[in-house]
Amino acid sequence: MWKRDGTQDETPRTPREPERSERPAEHAHTPVERATIGRSIRIRGEVSGDEDLLIQGEVDGTVSLGEHAVTVGSEGEVKADITGRLITVEGRVEGDLTALEQIILRGSARVDGDLKAPRVVLEDGARFRGGVDMGEVARPAARPERADVPPAKAPPAIGSAPNGKSKEAEPAKPSSGSKDRSGDKAGARAAGAAPA
């Protein structure tokens, strides 16, 4: 399930316990926390948040982490547009990647989609088909404070692991600005949205 790197707590968390970094200003000097989507997890819908993310499982939908780093690990398989500050791919991605600072495709990466970032690095061995736009990327509009977001009354399940555990959708966030690549994806995002 979701877990944080650098912690000793390996206790499985309940599916309804959101893993979210609470980083008030006074904690600005603490190490950046990173959530992990484990290799047995499959998510369909929108993934967003306020901490770095490592994806070792499967994600089908959108991944929007604004000012944070997204890593698609060597076992990660993502069919989604990804936005973040720094995006590193070691696994498979089918979708467009947009980074505020940098995109790195490691040697094991398999990417089919367009890349947009001021700096893009392709390492030897990376397989990539798509366009690279090295222009500046506009920073996303500030997200509303979490307290301002109306809670979802009954967030629908958007994916389940082989062991039967499920992940839940997060409340709706402002649009990431990523384009739809297929009707399936649009449907997945709609399924993950919280009721108005």
Add this chain to the structure above:
Amino acid sequence: MPLGWLRFGEWGGSAREEVSVAPHDPGPAVEGAAPGVAALFDRSREEGQHAILDLGPAAPGSFEVYRRFARRVRFVDLCPPGECEEALGRAWDSALRFLPGASDEPYDHIFGWDILDRMAPCGHRPLIDRLSGLSRPGARLHLIVRASSEAPRRPLRFTLTSTDRMTYEPVGEPLPERGPILPAEVERLIDPFVVDRAFTLKGGLREYVAILR
């Protein structure tokens, strides 16, 4: 069709002596001069805002060269090993699906590499028509063509190591038995691109730089 580039003696230029020998027996990557690439970039301003379309697979070395000139680069991998039979057969339109749509901003430079040898002859005209539609007027097309039986029989994967050098290595299954594409045939095939420079490389390869008129 203008053949002025033939009269200027480009075929026997100094570049001929610089290039490396392509092995008859396909082996590891071979590095050599790429005078055509140098000619293509000759008038391009570094730190420019060019757009480059590469019909081959993404190559980190090539990307490092492109990024000096271009803000926008697209790797199409039009004919990857394993899928190449699509293009070699009659289903050339299937291979062309990887090309960007007409809504994409036009490109300034196109690296076609050995695509003419990889594709069946029936696919050449549709390919060139699509490429011309994706190019700005004055855009440059770079091609490498097997010009003699000396040339490697397998598809080649090219990577730029600088603005005037490249490596190439054979990949995939041998190409179907077809005769070399001679210069006049290249002229005809790539119309409305017009050959501007051409260089003979050792190993039976010829390098062309053409301009869209």
